Amino acid sequence: MATMLRVFLLLLSLLSITAPAFSLYEDQVGLADWHQKYIGKVKDAVFHTQKTGRKRVVVSTEENVIASLDLRHGEIFWRHVLGPNDAIDGIDIAMSKYVITLSSEGSILRAWNLPDGQMVWESFLQGPYSSKSSLLVPASLRVDKDNVILAFGKGCIHAISAIHGDTLWKKDLEADSFEIQYMIQASDSDVIHLVGFVGSSEFDSYTFDAKSGELLKHDSAAIPGGYSGQAALVSSNTLVVMDSAGSTVTTISFHDGKVTFNQTPVSTLIEDFVGKAIILASKLEGLFSVKTGTLTLFVRATVEGKLEVVNKVDYATAVSDLLAISEDRQAFAFVHSRSNDIDLTVKLGADWNHDLLKESVKMDQERGSVKKVFINNYIRTDRSHGFRALIVMEDHSLLLVQQGAIVWSREDALASVIDVKTSELPVEKKGVSVAKVEETLFEWLQGHVLKLKGTLMLASPDDMAAIQALRLKASGKSKMTRDHNGFRKLLIVLTKAGKIFALHTGDGRIIWSRLLNSLRQSATCEAPTGLNLFPWHVPHHHALDENPSVLVVSRCGPSDDALGLLSFVDTYTGKELSSASLDHSVVQVIPLPFMDSTEQRLHLLIDASGQAHLYPKTSYALSIFRSELSNVYWYSVEVETGIIKGYALKEKASDNYSFDTRSIWSIVFPSESEKIIKSSTRKSNEVVHTQAKVIADQDAMFKYISKNLLFVATVAPKASGDMGSSTPEESWLIVYLIDTITGRILQRMTHHGAQGPVEAVVSENWVIYHYFNLRAHRYEMSVIEIYDQSRADNKDVWKLILGKHNLTSPVSSYSRPEVMTRSQSYFFTHSVKSIAVTSTAKGITSKQLLIGTVGDQVLALDKRFLDPRRSVNPTQAEKEEGIIPLTDSLPIIPQSYVTHALKVEGLRGIETVPAKLESTTLIFAYGVDLFFTRFAPSRTYDSLTEDFSYALLLLTIVALVAAIFITWILSEKKELRDKWR
């Protein structure tokens, strides 16, 4: 059997050498893969002005995307994903033809062409400090026939020409802690006001001549009561701020060089006020809004500094900025969400009593509350004003509301995926109707006849189109049941918005989505953040009718000691089965390899104080865990201190489900020479087929396969900064392979003159990592393979035949097996965002690396290119084994891009899931975009291709049978004739 397999694999590898392409044909695109484009949570939106005519909106998002969306359908016209460190601070439209963006804390100003999104110019603004930034595009300000853009950033104000991006003038404010709040153009004059704060107690106002850049005035005054960081501009010379206690509103007017303050306690605006009030930032004429608890107040501020409440709204509310609808009229909108509806109200800026528009829109509860609203107007045919509102919801989705209905919606939470897990679909049951996607026999036959026509080149162009449509539809691929090959699954996706999605692998559609209650902001939990997903309940064999569920681990707030939250979600229905607020923090979750009687997996949660907590909290789980207690360990990699510690668990008297931990080993890296930048382990669910590797001359090497292998990379602290911050002499990269049970360092290797960032992947008995070689000025990839020398003398065939060996008996790390490592390095052209490796059901199929390149594509690279046994002149036997002659750099074969022509913008992670079919692995790459495909590292050797023509096969068989009959009859006749002769 084994030898047959070898023959087979050998044949296979020979085949794959001769034809290295795993590429697709053009017409196969979209058959097994799908790609979805997102933009992320919208931060700011600018509508095209009437002049430009086209119905589009330009948005900037928290994922650093700038995009132009079609207002009719919500499609993306164009989109640019700026880098992860290039956050967009301001966006506006200049001269009705350029989109201006200010990003990277006010240091990069770019102009994009409005219709097609091409970059027109880019200016780098330099300044001495880092500070908040602000962008102002005055409509009517001209300097020498040139439109001016004012940008504040890094402590400097810059005037930039809108046409070619040149700096017209620049002024350093010489105030290093000035935090700008608003940049205001005084009505139709060339005077610019900059208002902001220094620290939390000083108000500063600067006045500039926009044409010359001359500083006209600088006023500074201490604010009584301090400043909490929230401010709203009420008019061009009045600002309201909340004091640091959140109980008093201060009105600041800065008129003609005089700064006057006027304080009003919140309690005079609203009775029985307790807690903290927040001012919602907006630019309204004479109005601002204050949020206290669940109430939202609209407050009018008069010129004298008096405040009066005009309205109270009982729900969470979002307020838009002012929109000029005609020369002297301005409107604004506010939206609040009630249980199942959202109410959109548009009012004239000056007149509270008159509603321009009041609409109520049915809203899915899974979208949460309204977070932001942007409005735009249009002239109806009867010359009246119509309004459309772009609404950002709590779940980061973007909606366009017009005429009381949702015109379109985008699920942009999917641009910020945190974690992905897969879940099997329900088993197909008899009587369950799946007729929607099922086809009749006639249709099936028709389809195959069409395909046959295609194969025999008889098809007309119409037929070809029909064939392509059929293939794309691929009848079964979007069914809601398990398939034989395991291609159909649910991708359970946790997003930053706290929303969980289930995507179908067949076509990427959303099966269900759920905004988790436990992940929503509440009184007990200020800023809940999702951390991870774990498969909680995976029913096997005998309990297939039960629904699987996932565990969502999250915590209240960004700090380590914030309390943890658990919620359990049914993966078929998306129902939140239960949730629990924990009384301890969660810094690590360790899924244990034990199941309880209901097939729930045991999990160990480690809190910030190093205690371990067992879940589920059942006595049965406890009894299982107790019996294994002495064999369960955990370790922590502390990046800040440079220490890796290993712990064992021990019983605690007071609490049954909590365990004390005791440190058993630690590795301390000297902080002056080493800094941890990467750690990586094997995927816990990886399946390895065999422990031996057969090499040339029928020799065998035993792989060191351990789940407790940790790869750690450290660099010189000097070299941990950006590229080019250190010389090759003072930078080095040291990699370690550590056994996490005993703390034994299995291998330590130094790369001199190398620096991070390091990306690494550990699988089976090897590690592959990617880093930068400063000496060669190139990226490199290295491979380390580990072999178990203590098993190497198991060479007696008879013992092996009779099974008298201990190769499969359980091993302990304390037996300290002798290991041998081999490694090799290669140059690699690209910098890398993420590395993953294919995984298959039984682990027989050879592996390929999946490299997320800097161009946001996924490149498949055969593991055979990263084999330490490669040499310049491999022997015949080695060649037969499939060893590729050594080259100094790894080849990049354009056909082996898994993402073919597509880009997964902002690529952050690649997830691989085995299909049931051994040859195939499912790949899910996520970033701002999502991409899913099927991939066969050694081709689909165990199945026929999708477009295999069954009709042709059938036809051939029929023809052959007919031929047999005819020849048989003929031969009978001939024989008879011969006999009569």
Next chain:
Amino acid sequence: MDKGKAIMGSGRRWAVDFSDNSLAPSSRDIPDPPGFSRGSQEQDDSTVTKQKKDAEANWKAQKAWEVAQAPFKNLLMMGFMMWMAGNTVHLFSIGITFSALWQPLSALQGVGKVFEPYKDNKVDLLAPKLVFIALNLGAMILGVWKLNTLGLLPTHASDWVSSLPPAQEVEYSGGGIAFH
């Protein structure tokens, strides 16, 4: 084929035996004609038939030896083909090796049939049969040897460990960098 067989004597469709050698009067009721003596005729013919039979036996023995040695030529040809096929596993070498294994095997199965035409009381077929078997076994050994050189026989440790699953680990550990 049919004609050939008829001459060889084994595949006759029908035959009349003229040399009825029984001394007893014919079984029929009709008595022998007067002056007819069975014995004398027998006496008369015996020398001729004996000679004839000896010749036939000789001829059969000779033929049997020829048949027995036939695999030798095969062996040589097989060896040549194997040498030509080389030591790498591909369709050609596998085909040749398997035919080299199959041919002797099928020949050995049909050993009785091959020597049936030469079956005679006076011919000793044992020696040719043994030679035939030995030669075929030789061919088979050649095939097995070839199989081994191709690396298709599980004679190495690597063949027995290549499908051994990884050993279970006693300890379990998890963890890593804390969530942030």
